Amino acid sequence: MSRIVIALGGNALGNNPKEQQEMIDAATPSLIGLIAQGHEIIISHGNGPQVGMINLAFDLASQQSDKVVPLQLMECTAMSQGYIGYHLQKGIKKELRKQGMPWNVATVVTQVVVDKEDSAFQNPNKPIGAFYSKEKIEEMAKEDINFHYVEDSGRGFRQVVASPKPIDIAEKASILNLLDNEYIVIACGGGGIPVYINDDGDYEGVPAVIDKDFASAKLAQEIGADYLFILTAVDRVAINFGKENQQALEEMSVEEAKQYAKEGHFAPGSMSPKVEAAMQFASSGKGRKAIIASLEKAPLAMKGESGTTIHM
Ligand SMILES: Nc1ncnc2c1ncn2[C@@H]1O[C@H](COP(=O)(O)OP(=O)(O)O)[C@@H](O)[C@H]1O
Numbered sequence: 001m002s003r004i005v006i007a008l009g010g011n012a013l014g015n016n017p018k019e020q021q022e023m024i025d026a027a028t029p030s031l032i033g034l035i036a037q038g039h040e041i042i043i044s045h046g047n048g049p050q051v052g053m054i055n056l057a058f059d060l061a062s063q064q065s066d067k068v069v070p071l072q073l074m075e076c077t078a079m080s081q082g083y084i085g086y087h088l089q090k091g092i093k094k095e096l097r098k099q100g101m102p103w104n105v106a107t108v109v110t111q112v113v114v115d116k117e118d119s120a121f122q123n124p125n126k127p128i129g130a131f132y133s134k135e136k137i138e139e140m141a142k143e144d145i146n147f148h149y150v151e152d153s154g155r156g157f158r159q160v161v162a163s164p165k166p167i168d169i170a171e172k173a174s175i176l177n178l179l180d181n182e183y184i185v186i187a188c189g190g191g192g193i194p195v196y197i198n199d200d201g202d203y204e205g206v207p208a209v210i211d212k213d214f215a216s217a218k219l220a221q222e223i224g225a226d227y228l229f230i231l232t233a234v235d236r237v238a239i240n241f242g243k244e245n246q247q248a249l250e251e252m253s254v255e256e257a258k259q260y261a262k263e264g265h266f267a268p269g270s271m272s273p274k275v276e277a278a279m280q281f282a283s284s285g286k287g288r289k290a291i292i293a294s295l296e297k298a299p300l301a302m303k304g305e306s307g308t309t310i311h312m
């Protein structure tokens with residue numbers, strides 16, 4: 001039996017509740033298939049589009065009514081954990097019932113500890129929200145001096161926010177407890193709610209969005225996982241991505257990945273954190289492997305027939 005952390009990409013979950021539930025329902029048979037093979041699974045997920053949508057919705061509503069206030073990113077992330085966790089629980093429960101499997105499933109609202117002095121707070125680089133044209137995003141940036149944006153992997157322009165590195169997972173003991181009691185656990189959604197430890201030793205939220213690939217690698221290490229699956233919208237990691245000589249990779253060693261990263265093959269804010277998180281996990285213990293694959297082809301990736309495997 002292997003313990004597998006599966007990270008689902010926020011951009012692979014669609015742009016509205018209907019799309020999201022459909023994407024999740026399409027993915028659940030392969031996730032449940034792993035349990036049928038005797039593995040233990042822990043699911044984490046991204047929230048880039050969703051946290052941006054929630055943040056924007058409260059901003060716009062607060063401009064229309066004094067009964068609504070703008071929400072900070074930690075509360076928006078907490079909401080996205082509930083919204084996505086709900087759809088995951090619903091879809092997984094349905095599939096478990098169909099297959100007559102007695103497992104339980106629970107979402108853990110997860111706080112992830114970061115360093116308040118992380119340089120990421122001075123250098124926002126995590127894309128969130130919808131994709132916009134250059135004209136539209138320039139217009140948005142004019143209205144808010146704290147609004148930063150980048151071009152995101154040829155898909156359009158997006159707002160970027162601070163994304164500190166995860167240091168620890170506050171609810172780690174609860175997650176392990178649920179696993180011991182045969183729960184399918186959904187945790188570290190949206191990279192976790194960013195918190196730091198204040199002078200009294202309490203958790204204090206901080207406005208940022210942690211990269212879910214780094215949080216998932218940290219989670220996988222902390223709970224002693226054997227595999228980290230990072231599921232996104234492309235079947236495989238490529239070198240020369242988006243160019244005529246694009247080449248999809250079936251596998252790469254950590255050393256090869258480092259070299260490709262140095263040559264600039266992985267876009268910052270999208271594929272780069274995935275490959276970095278995969279390298280971090282693969283280097284963290286003997287036999288540990290990370291696989292980057294598409295949500296759609298997850299069943300094939302699980303059989304080694306799709307995806308890119310990153311190994312020592
Ligand atoms: N070298 C690369 N190989 C494959 N995809 C890449 C590469 N560089 C950038 N990408 C882009 O990165 C995207 C995955 O990142 P992103 O959409 O941010 O992930 P998530 O699914 O976690 O939201 C892919 O769909 C692809 O458009």
Ligand SMILES: NC(=O)OP(=O)(O)O
Pocket residue numbers: 008009010011045046047048049127190191209210211212213
């Ligand atoms: N929080 C996060 O990393 O989300 P995405 O996977 O949607 O970028």
